[in-house]
Amino acid sequence: MSAPCWSCSLVGDEQTALYRAPPLGLQPLARAMVEGVADSGWHATLTRGLHEAWQSRLYTDLAIKTQDQVFHAHKIILAAASPYFRAMLSVGLVEGQTQTLILEDVSGDVLNTVLTFVYTGRASLTEHNVQEVLTLADYFQIHSLKKLCCYHLKTHLVSRTCLCVYEVAALHRCNDLAAEALALAASQCSEVIVQPDFLSLQPETLVTLLKQPYLSVTTEEMLFEGVINWASKDPDERQKWLPVLIENIDLEFLKSNRNKWLAVLEEKQLLENLKDIIDPAGLECDGVEEECDHQSLHKMPRHNTLEEVLLVMGGESNGRLLRNTECFAVGYSSWRCSIPEPAREPKPKYDRLQVLPPMQHARAYCAVATQQNMVYVLGGQTIKTFLASCECYNVLSNSWHHLSDLPEAMHGSGAAFLDGSLYLAGGKSLERYHSGLWVYNEYQDIWSGRGSMGVGRAHFGLVALHGSLYAVGGVGWARGESQVLDACEKYDPGADVWVPIASLGQVRAYLGVAVIHDHLYAIGGYNGVHWLNCVERYDPLRDQWTSVSPMISARSSFGVTVSHGRIYCLGGFSGESNLNSVEKYNPRTNMWHSVQSMQLRRYGLVAATVNVPGTVRCSNWVFVWSDSNGKASPVRQTQEDT
Template sequence: MEGPCHSCSPTPTSPRLPTLARQQQEMVEGLSDQGWHVSLTRGIHEAWKSHLYTDLTIKTHDQVIYAHKVILAAASPYFRAMLSAGLVEGDTQTLVLKDVSGEVLDTVLNFIYTGQATLTDANVQDVFTLADYFQIHALKKLCCYHLKKHLCVSTCLSVYEVAALHRCQDLADAALALAASQCLHLLTHSSFLTAQPDTLLTLLSQPSLNVESEEELIEGIVNWASEDPEERQQWLPPLLEKLDIGVLDQKIKFQWLSLLEEKNLFKENLISIFKRNKDALIYDDRPNLKFRYNSLEEVLLVMAGESNGRLLRNTECFAIGYTSWRCSIPDASQPSYCRPHQLQVLPTMEHARAYCAAATYNNCVYILGGLTSESFLASCECYDTENNCWRGLADLPVPVHGASATFLDGVLYLAGGKSAQRYHADLWAYDDQREAWVSRCPMFASRGHLGIASLNGSIYAVGGVSCVGDTSQILASCEKYDPGSDTWMPIAPLGQARAYLGLAVLQDRLYAVGGYDGSKWLSSVEVYNPFRDQWTSVSSMISARSSFGITVSRGRIYCLGGFSGGSNLNTVEKYNPRTNTWHCVQSMQLRRYGLVAATVNVPGLP
């Protein structure tokens, strides 16, 4: 473990005050009423309901609503700009919103005044749209949470469209994944017939659709186009291009062409699509074609770390059907009808490293920074499961180890870490278009070997180690980042300070697992409820461990490897939140610490 940080400069101290004066100053500065904001909010809400001192009239198409300019301006950049820029609305004290329902606006205003919103299946999408228009990011998060909790076959496509429109990528991904996994039922549901063409193109581009054959997809597309032949006929070629029609029998292809002609959906360019055969599909290099599997399986990966004094570049994999951890993964590079299911060897990283940051998105694992035996690393790599290869990313702005990473709405974030000079509070976001790291608002505290995770539209930074004066200090403090306002805010501290911990998200809760508190290695686990801002203890791991890998698979938390305080580990434990128990599962091949773990999807084993 790392010792005290000697790179930190002593903090300057102010001149010593006389004892009594200093005590009086501390008494005055330290007084606070933690419940005052609740009282103030209640008073402002009562003033709004009774129209006391309201100075703005909002006219919707069916209601007239009164509000306070200063409250709306404080809550919404939209209102702030409109009411303070000398526009007509500011001068006349009236705002006209013709396309807005008074009931929906009242829900939004009630959230502004109280922080609470009554969301239902009937109003949530309209509230979502208005919250995005008014740039009220906290309300958007609540809408995302409500929609995700109520996702089902009947709503998944409409939720995907709303989430994609409002740039809520995490919600869009969840809705699309449900649509793919329930595709057979979705094809016969009325919601499929009202989906937008771009939505169907995206759905059909997924590598895994739970259907028995391509014919079921063709039937769904034909039924969709038949709802409005004149408008939707133009979308048939690009939609059918997404299917593996070449695997169908020639007689069946002819029957489908005849049906299209019968329904007035036939176009000449459809003939070339239906004439393709299986061999053409195998060797065709069209970028839009996706090899499809009707099931995907979650597999566990561990990579990087140190073992017996040697830094590692290799990756180990464990999947259902494996009797042990292997350095191979199911082959996703060929469609299932081309040849029997096979395994492929996992390639090694370019750089051996330990204490790197890792994040997973779209079945790609991103490895960032870390350390070698000689230096800290700025290099970043990405493992693509579909192509079974590593590719490079832009280097980090600063070589660091002990940083942590997560994805939020499709954006990769990296926080904290330790460089050769100091611990960092920096937050960086990766810009895919520019292939560069962009600075965001730094954390309140400098932290290394912390936990970072995204939950309900926010990023949480938990625990870690920092430097106070010349001394390293293990942290219990935690904070939350809002990307909409680019700000951090403190949240409830951990019950026990911990660094080198694991942090996982499961069932809308954060789990802080294990770590090191400065004197002992921990097996204890705390769970955070974001709606109550509260940490509580749950069952401890079987073994104390720090610097381990952590990931979630099939509703369980997996903790892999690490350091127990006496030895390096290759053991693996999983946590069942329903029974609040830990179980030992198959151990890894190598003992390793300072590693990372990830869960990715691969084609299901036969």
């Protein structure tokens, strides 16, 4: 237990000390002199000078005409900030030769906001201009401003506008924002469909909403009514979309009040397009005939509740590598090797469980990332070797399946989802610490390379925040030896580059990193001498780390995840023994609390939070997930159950 990971003391055929003391005497000073010095305030000085030159029109060489204003700017500044301007001004186009650019469809106020950001890095965003600014930032390929607009829209998401935000985000390929907006619409669907903005949505947006397996409405009739109201807003243009929309709604409720809705549809002059779908003969089916059963089976099960559960996977326990998974959910009295299955009651009953299957490979120090109902486990190590294998757990089917192997067998990598794509960074193979970044293409099942980090590192934290990836701490190879790092980097996917950010307050590896409330937390770990319980919080808008309350217990090589607005730290190694204890952090109170311990003591594990469907609503059918094959099986309810 003297070293958290057996392999980090191996580099090629040479065994080196994992955490060697720093050189003494004048060597550190000499190295610092060779590397040079930097003025951390120079960026602000330069930005201020450029802004003043822009405001005073000093040396400006480009005039930009909008609907109502004319702006004077510097070509070199615009080219440096925007690939759009760089291409336009460098290939001999008219704008570059005449020193004039005409933007007839852009308002002066919006362009002023964009140019102010180019020269200062600041933008005045409001609910009235943010969508126009986002459009222009996407057009000019100013990715930093685009991310800032997405952040502003995300922090102001409400049920009244969430689907409008979804449309804007989807149009501009802001996939993370689009996913959050759609998730909010699903969780507050009963409120969303009665908002005035609902009547102005694009038909494709409604189709996407109705295809969601989880919508927080009590009956399908509410969805039907919302669609009819939407179509009535512009019946001549929208009634052609009605068949597609209604096909995604279960019409079983029409058995009891069909005449009412037939009258409504006829009054609104919408009945003609729906006659084939709400055929009275089809609604007379009593559920006994084979044909009727076959039709019902094709209805998608609709859930109106979701339950967040915690999962821990893999790791090592008392010299034994683990494949099994443990689960904890609200209502559990302890951690279990089973997960709740969808139930028909308004509140889930936890005696209805399904056994969690083990991973295909036992592994420790693997990377983990979660999206929707999927948990991805990548690479890792066994007792004697490294792994390139990857696998994915599907909550709905309660099964694991294999993904394409990593480019190289390695452990201690970091993984995160950014803008809908799965990224993997860093890690250690037998030969070296990796600085590479790879992105997974789920359609082709392949990994593709992206821009490398500034330093190779393993056993670090990798998270996504505000449209960027953040690599925090870890172990790396520097100055001829393996060292624990305090260095942090940020990846800009638009430019495909990593840039340094403020360093941690102290070096740490085997740490936990989590994002909550738009802040990044670096938790615990190992500094080469001591196991840590201290915690630092990073503010990306100020590029600053500050200390917050420490954990109750020092630990490294633990799992970390976020659930219900709390950060959970699970298991790990304390410097003396393996742990099964669990702590959670409340960022609002800045306090840590002990919660139910896991069944097994394990370190080198990974943790994830997933949503398990609660109540299944599909008219008078209830779908339960089979333990044997994970497929939905319909069970007829009685009228009293319904």
